[in-house]
Amino acid sequence: MSYLRAVLNNNTALEIKHLKNIIKYGNKLGHNTSKYEKELAKIRVKKAAKNTKTTKKVKIQKTKTIKKTTKTKPKTNNLNYTVKNIYTKNNMIIIDFYTNITKKYIDYSIHKTKYSNLYLFDIKGSFKDARPTKLQISGIDRIYIIQKEKNLLHIKVRDKSKLNPIYIVNKKQIIIKFLNIGSNVNSNTTKTTTNSNIINVNRYKRKVVVIDAGHGGKDVGAVGSNKKYEKKVVLAVSKYLYNILKKRGYNVHITRKGDTFIKVRNRTILANKKNADIFLSIHANSIAKSKAHKVKGVETFFLSPARSARAKRVAAKENSSDVRSMSKSTKNSFLTVLNQSKITASNKLAIDVQQNMLYTLQQRYKDTVDGGVREGPFWVLVGAQMPSILIEVGYISHPTEGKRLYKSSYQKLLAKGIANGVDSYFLKNP
Numbered sequence: 001m002s003y004l005r006a007v008l009n010n011n012t013a014l015e016i017k018h019l020k021n022i023i024k025y026g027n028k029l030g031h032n033t034s035k036y037e038k039e040l041a042k043i044r045v046k047k048a049a050k051n052t053k054t055t056k057k058v059k060i061q062k063t064k065t066i067k068k069t070t071k072t073k074p075k076t077n078n079l080n081y082t083v084k085n086i087y088t089k090n091n092m093i094i095i096d097f098y099t100n101i102t103k104k105y106i107d108y109s110i111h112k113t114k115y116s117n118l119y120l121f122d123i124k125g126s127f128k129d130a131r132p133t134k135l136q137i138s139g140i141d142r143i144y145i146i147q148k149e150k151n152l153l154h155i156k157v158r159d160k161s162k163l164n165p166i167y168i169v170n171k172k173q174i175i176i177k178f179l180n181i182g183s184n185v186n187s188n189t190t191k192t193t194t195n196s197n198i199i200n201v202n203r204y205k206r207k208v209v210v211i212d213a214g215h216g217g218k219d220v221g222a223v224g225s226n227k228k229y230e231k232k233v234v235l236a237v238s239k240y241l242y243n244i245l246k247k248r249g250y251n252v253h254i255t256r257k258g259d260t261f262i263k264v265r266n267r268t269i270l271a272n273k274k275n276a277d278i279f280l281s282i283h284a285n286s287i288a289k290s291k292a293h294k295v296k297g298v299e300t301f302f303l304s305p306a307r308s309a310r311a312k313r314v315a316a317k318e319n320s321s322d323v324r325s326m327s328k329s330t331k332n333s334f335l336t337v338l339n340q341s342k343i344t345a346s347n348k349l350a351i352d353v354q355q356n357m358l359y360t361l362q363q364r365y366k367d368t369v370d371g372g373v374r375e376g377p378f379w380v381l382v383g384a385q386m387p388s389i390l391i392e393v394g395y396i397s398h399p400t401e402g403k404r405l406y407k408s409s410y411q412k413l414l415a416k417g418i419a420n421g422v423d424s425y426f427l428k429n430p
Contacts, residue, residue: 016043083127083153084172086145088135093143093155093176095123103169103428110351112372116141116160121167121176123153139181162370164359166352166424180359207426208251210271212281212380213238217261222286224396224405230284231259233405237393238282240415245422268383278349278425279388280418281380284405286397296398298361298414299371300354301390302346303381345387347373348429353389353421360417365404391418 019040026033084096097105105125111118127133130147135155137143140163144156155176157163164180213235215221221230238254245252253274255267271279287295350373361368371392381388393414394401404410 012043012047016040016047019043080126081128082125082151083123086127086129086133086135086155088137088143091137091139091178091181093121093135093137093157095125095155095174095176097125097172097174100171101169101174103430106167106169106174108165108167108348108351108428110355116158117162119157119159119163119165121155121157123155123174124151125153126151127153137178137181140178162355162359162362164355166427168427206251207278208253208274208276209245209422210253210255210274210276210279211238211242211245212255212267212271212279214281214283214380216256216259219261222284222396224286224402225399228396228402228406230286230396233284233396233411234282234393235259236408237411237414237418240412241280241282241418244415244419248419248423250422264380265383267380268385268388271388272383272385276384276386278422279381279384279386280353280422281378281388281390282418283390283392284394284396285392286395289397292395292397293399296395296401297369297371298354298357298394299374299392300350300357301374301376301378301392302343302350303378303384303388304343304375342384342387345429346381346389349387349421349425350389352424352428353391353418356421356424357391357393357414357417360413360420364413365410 019036022036023033023040026036082098084098086093086095088094101124105123107122109120109122111120126147127145130145130153133145135143135145140157140159142156142158144154144158146154146156148154157165157178162180163178165176165178168175168177213231215229215231215234217231219231221234223229235256235258239257242252242254251274253270253276255270256262267281268279285299286292354370354373358368358370376390378390381390394405396402396405
């Protein structure tokens with residue numbers, strides 16, 4: 001009865017127990033127990049199969065739990081990255097961000113080596129695909145992306161020729177555009193790009209620019225062959241620059257429109273009164289006759305204590321009409337106190353003007369030499385309360401370059417290049 005009760009209640013364990021007892025005592029009594037032995041074997045097989053299914057279910061549940069954990073991890077990691085994507089389009093490098101950014105998210109510098117030019121863009125942010133992402137632009141030798149630090153991304157552009165990059169900062173995007181790379185862009189696209197630049201420039205049409213035509217009157221400046229005076233060259237370039245910027249919508253002022261003498265210390269008074277955004281002082285360079293045929297080129301200076309013999313020589317020449325009465329301590333105090341906060345902005349302005357002036361000239365005059373961007377203690381820049389630079393448009397002492405400086409076509413090219421540099425600066429510093 002106990003065995004039958006176990007079968008009816010589907011109690012497998014109790015059923016097996018009773019079957020074992022029946023087989024045990026049946027054998028002792030000499031009864032045939034094969035029927036019960038077969039029944040016990042069937043029950044054991046069923047029990048084993050049931051245990052196997054239970055084990056599989058447990059394993060499947062564990063596997064599913066592991067998969068859920070794996071899916072959750074990447075979502076947490078993605079929060080550590082601020083750069084969404086980096087790619088190229090025509091002559092541009094485009095950096096997309098997850099959140100809104102400002103112009104403080106990018107810094108730009110140029111480094112020259114013996115064999116190439118390195119254009120370095122420091123991007124504030126982190127990009128998980130920095131190493132595997134490869135960028136290419138037709139006409140540029142190499143582009144690298146390096147996650148230098150946890151929150152500092154390097155984009156390095158290396159090329160043998162001179163590049164002319166600008167960058168534009170939107171809400172969630174930085175666009176680095178190379179204006180002189182057009183081999184992979186059709187004429188229609190190039191035209192559209194140009195129009196786009198003009199529209200952007202017009203956004204800043206209320207920017208105030210003061211142009212200082214160096215020297216004047218009794219101060220003739222440097223003297224080239226056949227008594228070619230620096231004061232005449234720089235006045236002509238300054239007037240052309242004035243007209244170009246005026247047409248582009250800038251609010252432009254000029255320190256002198258004729259052959260008049262203005263003291264160096266008074267030249268920034270107009271800029272300060274007009275609350276100018278930038279101050280540009282135009283000059284021409286020169287060197288002793290013994291080296292006149294060897295030295296030429298354009299260069300741009302921003303205010304800072306001179307670090308090279310060349311910068312000191314140029315500064316001494318340009319300062320000669322006004323600095324004689326200044327003591328050394330007075331000069332140093334002017335540099336340290338009045339202009340320290342403007343040095344960085346002036347450096348950026350100098351880079352943009354130098355690049356664009358050089359690029360514009362080299363389109364027609366391939367032999368134009370890049371004198372670079374330099375630091376120098378120019379007292380004409382000391383009083384300026386805004387970013388200010390001194391532009392040396394060439395060597396009036398050089399046999400070839402000196403003649404070019406007196407040609408109106410060359411002067412217009414110089415003015416156009418400087419104006420393009422001003423556009424580039426304000427595109428990046430609205």
